[in-house]
Structures are given as C-alpha cells and as structure tokens.
Amino acid sequence: MRGPRKGVQRRRVRSKNWREGENRRSRMNEPTPHLADARFQSARTGSLIEQDLVEALADQAPEPLIALSPGGTIRYWNRSAGALFGHGSEEMIGRGFLEVVPIDVREQAAGALAQAVSAGAATFRASFRRDDGSKLLVEAGLKCVRDEHGEARFVAVGVKDLSELLRLQEVQATEARFRGLLEAAPDAMIILRADRSIALVNNQLERLFGYPREELLGQPIEVLVPDRFREGHVKHRDRYFGEPRTRPMGAGLDLFGRRKDGGEFPVEISLSPMQMEGGMLVTAAIRDITERKLAEAERRQVEDAVRKLNKELEAFSYSVSHDLRAPLRAIDGFSQVLLEDYAPKLDAQGRDFLGRIRQASQRMAQLIDDLLALSRINRAELRQAPVDLSDLARAVAADLRERDPARRISWSIADGLQTQGDPHLLQIALANLLENAWKFTRHQPEATIAVGAQERDGGRVFFVQDNGVGFDMAYASKLFSPFQRLHPQAEFEGTGIGLVTVQRIVHRHGGRIWAESAVGNGTAFFFTLGEAT
Amino acid sequence: MTDASKVILLVEDNPDDLDLTVRAFRKANISNAVVVARDGVEALDYLFGTGAHAGKQNELPQVVLLDLKLPRVDGMEVLKRIRSDPRTRFLPVVVLTSSREEQDLVRSYELGVSSYVRKPVDFTQFLDAARQLGLYWLVLNLTPPHEPS
Numbered sequence: 096m097r098g099p100r101k102g103v104q105r106r107r108v109r110s111k112n113w114r115e116g117e118n119r120r121s122r123m124n125e126p127t128p129h130l131a132d133a134r135f136q137s138a139r140t141g142s143l144i145e146q147d148l149v150e151a152l153a154d155q156a157p158e159p160l161i162a163l164s165p166g167g168t169i170r171y172w173n174r175s176a177g178a179l180f181g182h183g184s185e186e187m188i189g190r191g192f193l194e195v196v197p198i199d200v201r202e203q204a205a206g207a208l209a210q211a212v213s214a215g216a217a218t219f220r221a222s223f224r225r226d227d228g229s230k231l232l233v234e235a236g237l238k239c240v241r242d243e244h245g246e247a248r249f250v251a252v253g254v255k256d257l258s259e260l261l262r263l264q265e266v267q268a269t270e271a272r273f274r275g276l277l278e279a280a281p282d283a284m285i286i287l288r289a290d291r292s293i294a295l296v297n298n299q300l301e302r303l304f305g306y307p308r309e310e311l312l313g314q315p316i317e318v319l320v321p322d323r324f325r326e327g328h329v330k331h332r333d334r335y336f337g338e339p340r341t342r343p344m345g346a347g348l349d350l351f352g353r354r355k356d357g358g359e360f361p362v363e364i365s366l367s368p369m370q371m372e373g374g375m376l377v378t379a380a381i382r383d384i385t386e387r388k389l390a391e392a393e394r395r396q397v398e399d400a401v402r403k404l405n406k407e408l409e410a411f412s413y414s415v416s417h418d419l420r421a422p423l424r425a426i427d428g429f430s431q432v433l434l435e436d437y438a439p440k441l442d443a444q445g446r447d448f449l450g451r452i453r454q455a456s457q458r459m460a461q462l463i464d465d466l467l468a469l470s471r472i473n474r475a476e477l478r479q480a481p482v483d484l485s486d487l488a489r490a491v492a493a494d495l496r497e498r499d500p501a502r503r504i505s506w507s508i509a510d511g512l513q514t515q516g517d518p519h520l521l522q523i524a525l526a527n528l529l530e531n532a533w534k535f536t537r538h539q540p541e542a543t544i545a546v547g548a549q550e551r552d553g554g555r556v557f558f559v560q561d562n563g564v565g566f567d568m569a570y571a572s573k574l575f576s577p578f579q580r581l582h583p584q585a586e587f588e589g590t591g592i593g594l595v596t597v598q599r600i601v602h603r604h605g606g607r608i609w610a611e612s613a614v615g616n617g618t619a620f621f622f623t624l625g626e627a628t
Numbered sequence: 629m630t631d632a633s634k635v636i637l638l639v640e641d642n643p644d645d646l647d648l649t650v651r652a653f654r655k656a657n658i659s660n661a662v663v664v665a666r667d668g669v670e671a672l673d674y675l676f677g678t679g680a681h682a683g684k685q686n687e688l689p690q691v692v693l694l695d696l697k698l699p700r701v702d703g704m705e706v707l708k709r710i711r712s713d714p715r716t717r718f719l720p721v722v723v724l725t726s727s728r729e730e731q732d733l734v735r736s737y738e739l740g741v742s743s744y745v746r747k748p749v750d751f752t753q754f755l756d757a758a759r760q761l762g763l764y765w766l767v768l769n770l771t772p773p774h775e776p777s
Contacts, residue, residue: 413729417697420726420749425644428751432651453751460749471730 159254165212165239165247167192167205179233179256181225192252197223204235211237212247222261232261282380287316289374291332303383305355316379321353339368339375352381361388405474412470419463426456458590465592468523469577472599477517484512484557487522488546491529504536509547512557514624516604521624524600527593528559528620534587535563535618554623562617574610597622634690634766635661639671639706640724641698648751649693649724652758660766663689668701672709675716688719691742691765696725696732704735711740718772720765 153160159176163169169192172184180187187195196204200221210217216239222232236253274295277284283300285293293311301308304319311318316332317325331345344350344364352362361384369376430449438446488508496504514521529544536542545560566574566581573579575598578591597620601608605625612618636653640646650662665671671694673679674686692710696703703723710716722743723736736744745761748754 413727413731416727416729417725420747421642421645423749424648424726424747424751424754425642427749428644428648428651428754431751432648457750 159233159256161192161252161254163192163208163250163252165250167208169195170249176254179231179254181227196221199223207235207237208250211239211250215239220257230258230261232257280380282382285316285319285379285381286369287377287379289336289376291315291336293318294376300381303354303381304352310355319352321351321359324351335366335377336375339366339377341365341367344379352383360385408470409474412467415463416467420460423456423460423463427453427460430456462590462592465590465596469592469596469599472520472523472596472603475517475520477520477603479515480518482514482516482518482521484514484521484525484546485510487518487525488512488529488559491522491526492544494526495529495533502533502537502542503540504533504542504544507543507545507547509545512546512548514555514557514626516624517600520600520603524597524622525559527597531593531620532559532561532563532618534589535565535582536561537563537587539563555626556621556623558619558621560617560619565612565614565616565618567614568612571610571612575608633660635663635687636766637663637665637671637674637689637692639665639668639692639694639698639703641666641695645695645747648754649758652751652755653762655755656759656762658758658762658766660690667699668703668706671706672701675710675719676713688716691720691722691761691769693722693724693761696723696727696736704739707736707739707741720769720771722761722765724761 153171154174156173157175159179160171160173161169161176162171169187169190172187174184176187177183182195192208193201193205200219200223203219203221207217207219217237218234219237220232220234222230224230234255234257236255238251238253239247240249240251242248277286277295277297278299280297280299283303284295284297285300286295288294292313292315296308296311300311304311306318317328320328342365344366350362350364351359353359363382363384365380367378369378430452433441434446434449441449485508492506492508496502525546529546532544536544539562541562543562546558547560548555548557550556564582564587570581573581575594576591577595580589580591582589598608601622601624606623608620608622610618610620636658638646638649640649646664653660653662663674665674669679671692673681675688675692677684677686694703694706698706703725707721707723710719710721717740720742721740722745723732723741724745724747725732726747728746733744743765745757748757
C-alpha cells in the first residue's frame with residue numbers, strides 16, 4: 096500500500112520541478128494541468144528529455160499509476176495500469192475516471208476523489224472483474240497535488256493489486272472450510288501427498304490410531320499399516336497413484352489398521368484423489384469396523400444356531416409325524432375292534448366310553464396335524480409373489496359351500512385384493528380365518544361373511560368379518576396363544592392352533608393382526624402384510 | 629371278488645398297524661393272502677429270493693404296501709431297489725404311512741411310487757381306505773406281464 100503512494104510522491108516531486116520552469120500564467124489559464132498535458136507542454140518548450148524521463152519513470156514503475164484532473168478526467172495512465180486493468184493509456188486517457196470504474200464502486204470512487212480534492216488524500220478498495228472475467232481486488236491511494244496557491248492541480252492515484260492477497264484469503268478460507276469438513280467427518284481422514292507422505296489428518300484419526308498428529312505429518316502412510324501388510328501396501332499405493340479414482344480400498348479383502356501401541360483393528364477405507372496445484376493428493380476415509388465385524392460374527396453364530404435348531408426341529412417334526420400317530424391309530428382302531436367284536440359283552444356306558452376314547456384319539460391326531468402344520472409354517476422359506484387375496488378367498492368360500500351346501504351364507508368378497516407374499520402361506524391364513532368365520536356363524540339363520548380392505552394410517556388393512564357369535568374382548572389377548580379357545584369344544588370344535596398359525600403367517604410377512612368383536616355381534620379380524628406404502 | 633391267488637406284500641413293523649390293516653382287508657372282503665415283511669430286508673429277501681427266502685421261487689405280489697419308517701432298510705431304499713431291478717420295476721408299490729411330510733411325498737414319487745396313501749387315525753376311515761386300495765390295485769389296475777427272471 097505504501098509503494099504506489101511513494102511512487103506518486105516521487106513523481107510529484109519531479110513534475111513539480113519540471114513545472115517550476117513553466118509559465119505560471121498559462122497554468123492558471125489551464126486549471127487542470129497533468130502529466131498527459133506535460134508531453135504537449137514540454138514538446139513546446141523543447142524539454143523533451145525531462146518529459147521522457149517522467150514518462151519513462153512512471154511507465155517503469157511496477158505499480159499502476161494514474162493521474163486524474165480534480166474533476167476526474169483521466170490524464171495519465173501508466174503501463175502497469177494498462178497491464179492490470181487490461182486497457183492501455185491510449186484507450187483511457189481523456190475518459191472520466193468515474194465512468195470507467197465498475198458501477199458498483201462508482202459511488203465509493205466518487206467519494207474518494209472528492210475527499211482527496213478536499214482533504215488531500217483518500218483510499219478505497221474495490222473488487223471487480225476484468226473483461227476476461229478474472230477477478231480483481233485493488234486498493235487505490237489518491238493524493239491531491241496542489242499548486243503553490245493551494246489550488247488542486249491533479250489527483251495522483253496509486254493502485255495496489257490486492258488480488259494475490261484475495262487469492263491467499265480465499266485459499267485460507269477454503270483450507271479452513273476443508274479443515275472444518277475434515278474434522279466434522281465421522282470417519283478418520285488422512286490426506287496423502289504425491290510423495291506418499293501424510294499431509295493432513297483429523298482428530299478422529301489421531302484418536303483411532305493413538306498418534307498425535309505431529310508424529311504422523313510427513314511420515315509415510317505405512318506407519319499405520321500392520322507390518323505384515325506393509326510391503327504389499329507400498330505396491331498397491333503406488334499403483335493407486337498411477338491410476339487414481341474414487342473407490343473403496345482392497346475390495347473384498349479384510350483390511351487392518353495398526354495403532355501406535357501395535358494393536359490391530361479391522362478397517363474399511365475409501366480413497367479419492369484430489370488434483371491440486373502442488374500435485375495430486377489422495378484422501379483416505381478410514382472407518383473402524385470392529386463393532387460391525389463383531390456383530391457380523393455374532394449374527395453368523397446366531398444364524399448357525401438357528402439353522403441347527405431348524406434342522407433339529409425338522410427331524411423332530413418328521414419323527415412326530417411318523418411316530419406319534421401310530422399309537423393313536425392303535426387306540427382308535429382297537430376301540431373300534433372292541434365295539435365290533437365285543438359289543439354283546441359291553442353295556443351302553445362301556446360303548447360310550449369306547450366312543451369317547453376314539454374321539455379323543457382322533458382329536459389328538461388333529462392336534463398333531465395342526466402343530467405340524469404350524470411348525471412347517473415357521474420353517475418354510477418365505478416366497479414372494481403377487482397374490483390375489485380375492486381369488487384365494489373365493490376358492491376357500493367355494494370349498495366351504497361344498498362342505499355344507501345347506502348353510503345359508505351371504506359372502507361378500509371385495510375384488511382386486513392384490514398383494515405381494517407367499518401364495519401358499521397366505522392361502523393357509525385366509526382359509527383359517529374364513530373357516531373360523533364359517534364355524535362361528537353356524538347358528539346364524541342369515542350368516543354374512545365379508546372379506547375386504549380399507550386404508551388406515553396410510554396403510555392397507557385387510558379384514559375378514561362375520562356376524563357370528565363373537566367373543567368377549569376381555570379375552571382377546573388369548574386369541575393368538577396356542578391351545579387357547581374362547582368357546583367350549585362341545586359348541587364349536589377346534590384345536591386352538593388355527594389363529595396362532597394365521598398370526599405366524601402374518602408376522603412372517605412383516606404384518607400385524609388383531610380382532611374386534613362383541614358377544615353376539617360378530618367378529619372382525621384385521622391384518623396387514625407389511626406392504627410398502 | 630378278487631383274484632385270491634395273488635398275494636399282497638405288506639411291509640410293516642408295527643404289530644398294531646399290522647393287525648388293523650389285515651383286519652381292514654378282511655372287513656373289506658379282500659381275501660388275498662397277505663405276506664408280511666417286518667422290515668426292508670425281509671421285504672427285499674422275499675422279492676428277490678435272498679436271505680431267508682434263498683432258493684425259493686416266490687411269485688411276485690399283486691401289490692406291495694410299503695411303510696416308510698422301517699428297521700434296518702427303510703421304505704425309500706426298498707422302493708429304490710424294486711424300481712432298479714428289471715424283475716420288479718413294474719411292480720405296483722403303494723406307500724402306506726403315517727406321514728404326509730412333503731419330503732416323503734416328493735421323494736416317494738421321485739423314486740417311482742405307484743401311489744401314496746396316508747394312514748388315517750380314524751379306523752372307520754382306514755377301513756374305507758383299505759377297501760378302495762383293494763378294489764383299485766387288486767381288481768381294476770392292470771400291470772404288464774412279469775419279465776422272466
């Protein structure tokens with residue numbers, strides 16, 4: 096900032112000396128003498144050398160120098176000014192200073208000029224774009240030169256190019272932002288120079304590896320790599336610098352970091368190159384995945400255990416399926432044999448007991464079958480396919496009509512209940528719900544069973560509704576527990592496994608099931624199927 | 629009503645099931661002789677004239693009623709051996725078992741079973757099943773003549 100001002104002062108001294116040899120009168124007639132005029136005047140007086148000297152000096156000055164008339168007309172414009180602003184003196188001299196400055200600094204410039212003329216000196220800063228689009232920040236120092244009467248003769252303007260400063264500030268701001276980002280990143284970050292040394296690390300990295308950053312900066316990156324991987328790492332690293340691109344490091348490999356204390360931990364690293372003026376930098380984001388690895392191992396263990404358990408369960412139900420029914424067949428069969436072959440030796444009560452034995456064994460067989468079915472549902476792989484619940488419901492209804500053609504039931508099955516799920520399991524679920532409705536409307540002279548869907552809380556809820564006997568909601572919690580029944584066996588047969596099965600199927604689809612009922616007022620079962628909404 | 633000269637080979641290890649099955653046949657007026665094998669080995673010996681049946685020229689049964697869970701050699705293995713031997717590959721084999729596990733059904737049909745029947749617990753239903761089995765396999769069903777052994 097001092098430079099240009101000095102320059103102006105120096106020149107002023109010269110011009111003053113030179114002007115002292117001038118005709119003062121003519122200067123008075125010409126109230127705005129200036130360097131540009133000086134050329135003419137000196138040519139007239141023949142003092143060519145002095146004029147050239149001033150010109151040469153001012154043009155040689157590295158600082159842009161401008162002289163204005165007190166009214167603001169550009170009278171002199173040196174070579175540096177031309178270079179800085181991109182317009183030469185031949186273009187600028189004679190133009191109004193205020194009309195050539197950018198419009199948004201015009202007021203400021205006008206103020207500075209007025210201040211310089213009235214108070215002797217002023218400065219102002221302005222940033223603008225050159226014609227080529229490059230950004231420019233300048234500081235202008237204005238100094239008023241007066242004649243011995245104190246009359247303003249011209250205003251010398253020294254311009255300092257602050258663009259470098261601006262750039263530096265921008266770089267600093269960028270760096271500060273970058274550093275802020277680096278520190279705010281959830282991952283440990285490291286920036287590597289082209290010479291493979293560590294340029295920058297963040298707090299997270301210091302913590303993760305247990306090194307204070309001053310021990311890392313400038314070190315080769317391999318200091319963070321376990322010994323046994325170092326050699327390979329150097330090769331990979333050099334290859335990366337050869338063809339840099341953003342990518343995870345060591346795809347498919349288990350990567351490890353090495354702490355200052357020598358401890359190792361599994362990491363995940365992603366790399367990205369940054370082309371900078373000083374060469375390429377590589378940023379590595381490093382994430383400690385110890386927890387994830389542990390969780391994965393745990394999950395694998397659980398999965399293995401579940402698989403094993405499933406296998407055992409499968410073997411168990413296989414054996415149940417084969418072995419548990421055989422004794423029941425014997426109980427039922429030989430009771431029948433007794434009834435047939437020994438009827439004369441039995442009284443009515445004896446025959447009744449045998450009948451009950453047979454009923455009990457058949458019921459037991461049904462229980463076993465239902466339990467096996469439930470266990471199959473738990474084990475079955477869940478398929479995903481488009482399913483039309485309307486079609487499924489109509490098929491079940493047709494079955495039920497056939498089972499008891501005498502029943503009068505008005506079915507109302509909504510069309511287009513399209514969903515996604517396991518067709519076989521959903522068939523079982525729907526069949527259970529409809530059989531329930533069918534069973535519990537048995538005593539209704541005009542039974543109605545409806546299947547449909549409604550929107551609730553932004554999701555689709557399917558329902559199966561009947562006008563049957565209903566149940567007391569106080570016992571609703573027992574509905575989905577195995578072997579729990581809300582009606583006596585004599586009134587409505589059942590094993591108490593059907594709804595458990597339905598619930599299991601709904602849960603396996605990620606859905607929910609609940610019931611609404613009142614004694615004598617029918618029951619509605621609602622369920623969702625975890626559909627994406 | 630049936631060609632009583634033809635025997636039924638009943639492969640069954642459970643004596644209760646055995647008695648009830650035989651009774652069901654009698655009740656259904658099936659008078660064919662029932663040859664009983666109590667495990668897979670006995671069944672194969674009978675069919676192929678090996679072991680206890682070495683040297684005997686047993687006539688092939690009209691139908692084999694085969695339980696799956698058997699001591700020593702199980703039903704699946706028996707079925708496999710029957711189907712892989714030219715002497716018995718056309719022999720009607722009906723799996724008669726407690727299970728309706730899908731894996732049993734699939735495997736049986738893969739091995740070429742003729743029919744798969746689940747034994748009902750309700751003896752009345754079992755009688756009905758036995759009657760229909762007898763009618764179908766002993767009366768209605770035709771098989772190609774046996775190839776010479």
